[in-house]
Amino acid sequence: MIVAGTANSLKHRLLNLKTATVLLLIIIILYCLSTTIADPDLWGYLAFGRLFWSQGRFPYVDVFAYVPTLKPWVYHEWLTGVVFYPIYRTLGAPGLQVLKFALGLAAMGITYLTARRRGADLWPTLLMLFVALVSMSVGYSAVRAQVFTYFFFTLFLYLLETARLTQNRRWLWLLAPVQVIWCNLHGGFLAGLGLVFLYGVGEFLSRRTFWPYLGWFILAGLASLINPYGLKYWTYLAQAVAMPRPEITEWASVLAGYQQGILGGLEFSRFLALTAVAVLLAWRARWREITPALALLFTFYLAAKHNRHRVFFALSFGAYMPLLLTAYFRELSTRPRVMAWVHRAGRKIPAVILLGFMLFFAYRLVNRNPLSLEIPSTPTSGKVLDIYYPVGAIDYLERHHLSGKLLVSFNWGEYCLWKLYPRCRIAIDGRYETVYPERVHTEYFDFLMGREGWRNFLEHYPPDLILVAPGAGAYAPLGREPQWRQVYADSGSVLFQRREPAPPDRPWPASSLEVR
Numbered sequence: 001m002i003v004a005g006t007a008n009s010l011k012h013r014l015l016n017l018k019t020a021t022v023l024l025l026i027i028i029i030l031y032c033l034s035t036t037i038a039d040p041d042l043w044g045y046l047a048f049g050r051l052f053w054s055q056g057r058f059p060y061v062d063v064f065a066y067v068p069t070l071k072p073w074v075y076h077e078w079l080t081g082v083v084f085y086p087i088y089r090t091l092g093a094p095g096l097q098v099l100k101f102a103l104g105l106a107a108m109g110i111t112y113l114t115a116r117r118r119g120a121d122l123w124p125t126l127l128m129l130f131v132a133l134v135s136m137s138v139g140y141s142a143v144r145a146q147v148f149t150y151f152f153f154t155l156f157l158y159l160l161e162t163a164r165l166t167q168n169r170r171w172l173w174l175l176a177p178v179q180v181i182w183c184n185l186h187g188g189f190l191a192g193l194g195l196v197f198l199y200g201v202g203e204f205l206s207r208r209t210f211w212p213y214l215g216w217f218i219l220a221g222l223a224s225l226i227n228p229y230g231l232k233y234w235t236y237l238a239q240a241v242a243m244p245r246p247e248i249t250e251w252a253s254v255l256a257g258y259q260q261g262i263l264g265g266l267e268f269s270r271f272l273a274l275t276a277v278a279v280l281l282a283w284r285a286r287w288r289e290i291t292p293a294l295a296l297l298f299t300f301y302l303a304a305k306h307n308r309h310r311v312f313f314a315l316s317f318g319a320y321m322p323l324l325l326t327a328y329f330r331e332l333s334t335r336p337r338v339m340a341w342v343h344r345a346g347r348k349i350p351a352v353i354l355l356g357f358m359l360f361f362a363y364r365l366v367n368r369n370p371l372s373l374e375i376p377s378t379p380t381s382g383k384v385l386d387i388y389y390p391v392g393a394i395d396y397l398e399r400h401h402l403s404g405k406l407l408v409s410f411n412w413g414e415y416c417l418w419k420l421y422p423r424c425r426i427a428i429d430g431r432y433e434t435v436y437p438e439r440v441h442t443e444y445f446d447f448l449m450g451r452e453g454w455r456n457f458l459e460h461y462p463p464d465l466i467l468v469a470p471g472a473g474a475y476a477p478l479g480r481e482p483q484w485r486q487v488y489a490d491s492g493s494v495l496f497q498r499r500e501p502a503p504p505d506r507p508w509p510a511s512s513l514e515v516r
Contacts, residue, residue, distance in 0.1 A: 034370040039141040044414035049085025064417040066405040066425035074236040076187035080145040093373030110154040120322035132318035139311035149188030183224040202291025250308040281324040390493035404464030449473035
C-alpha cells in the first residue's frame with residue numbers, strides 16, 4: 001500500500017511537469033532543426049520552380065547545362081521546387097524555414113503518437129524522443145526536399161503500426177493518395193514503400209494476416225506512376241538506386257564518413273549511442289515483435305550504409321523504443337528504494353532542472369537567428385562538409401559582364417545556375433544523376449580532382465570559364481595551362497577565363513542520352 005501510494009503521488013507530481021517537459025522538447029526540436037546555412041540543393045529547387053512558373057509548361061528538357069544531358073530530365077524533386085519558389089519569392093528565407101520547422105515538428109509529433117499508440121507511457125516516450133533528436137539535424141539543413149520525406153515516413157509508420165495493433169486497416173487507404181504527393185516531392189518515397197513491404201513480411205513471419213499490407217504495397221507502388229514522367233520515373237529510380245556515388249559525401253557509410261572526416265567524432269558517437277540503447281533495450285525487454293524489429297533493422301541498415309539516412313533510424317527509434325523503456329520504468333516503480341529516492345527529490349528539483357534547460361536551449365535557438373538563410377562566401381571550418389558559395393566570383397562575373405559556358409565545382413553548380421542563368425550555362429551540379437549521363441559526370445570528377453586524364457573533360461566539353469576552389473585537384477594543373485588565365489581569386493574560389501573563345505558545341509548522339 002505504501003508503494004502504491006508513493007507511486008500515485010509521483011504520478012501526480014510528474015503530470016504537473018508535463019507541460020514544461022513538452023515545451024522543452026519543442027524548443028530542443030526547433031534548436032536541432034535550426035540550421036541556417038543554405039544547402040546547395042536548395043538553389044536547384046528554386047531554379048526549377050522559377051522555370052516552371054515562368055514558362056507555363058512542364059520542363060522536360062534541361063536548359064541550365066551546356067554538356068550533354070539526359071532526355072527526359074527526370075527531376076524527382078520537381079514538386080518541391082514548385083512549392084518552394086513562390087514561398088521564397090513572397091516570404092523569403094523565413095517562409096522556407098517556417099515550413100521546415102512545421103514539417104519537423106509534425107514528424108516528431110507523429111512519432112510521439114505512434115509510440116503512445118503502442119502503449120508507451122508519457123515520460124519514457126519523451127525521454128526516447130530526446131535521445132532520437134541527436135541524429136535529426138543531419139536531415140534538416142536549410143532547406144531540402146527530405147523534410148517532406150521524413151514527415152511522410154512518420155505518417156506511414158503511424159498508419160501501419162495502428163493497423164497492425166488494432167487489426168483495423170481502414171486507414172491504410174490513405175497510403176495511395178499520400179504516395180502520389182510524396183513521389184512527386186522527393187524520391188525518398190521508396191522508404192515508404194519499403195516500410196509497407198516490411199510490415200507485410202513481418203506479419204507473415206508472425207503468422208498473422210499479411211495480405212492487406214502486400215495489397216497496399218502494390219497499390220501504393222502503382223500510385224507512384226502518377227507523375228509527369230510515367231514509367232520513365234521508375235527507369236530513372238532503378239538506375240539511381242544502384243548507382244555508386246563515391247564522390248558524394250552524404251552517400252558515404254557512417255564508418256567511412258567518420259574515417260574520412262565527413263562525420264565528426266561527436267556525431268559518430270551519437271549514432272553508436274543510439275544503436276547501443278536500442279540493442280540494450282531490446283535485449284532487456286526480450287523484444288519479440290517481429291514486424292517493428294524488421295522495420296528498425298531496415299532503418300538501421302539505411303543509416304549505417306548512407307550517412308544521409310540516419311534520420312530514418314532516429315524516427316523509428318523514437319516510435320518503437322519508448323514501449324520497451326516503459327516496461328523498465330514500470331519495474332522500477334515497484335522498488336521501494338527507487339521510489340523513496342524520487343520522493344525525496346520532490347517537485348522543485350525537476351522543475352528547476354527543466355527551467356534551466358528551457359532557458360539554455362531557448363537562448364541558443366534565438367542566437368542562431370533561425371528564420372534566416374546564410375550564404376557563407378568563404379570557408380569557415382575547413383571541414384570536408386564545409387558549405388560556402390563563390391559570392392565574390394559571381395559578383396566579378398556580373399560586374400564584368402562575363403558569360404558563356406561555366407565549368408564549376410560540384411557544390412556550387414546549383415547556386416550558379418540559380419544566380420547566372422541564362423547568362424551562363426554550367427557543368428556540373430548537384431542534380432547529378434537526374435540530369436547528366438554517367439560518363440559525363442565520371443569525366444567531370446576526374447577533372448575536378450585532378451586525376452589522370454583530367455584534361456578529357458575540357459577537351460570533350462570545352463568551357464569558357466572555370467570556377468573552382470583553391471583546394472580542388474584541378475586548381476594547380478589549370479594554373480600551368482597556357483590557354484587559361486586566372487582573372488579572380490579569393491580565399492574560397494578561383495575563376496579562370498579561356499584566352500581564346502571555346503569551340504562551338506558539337507551534336508551529341510541522342511540515343512546515348514535517353515533514360516532507359
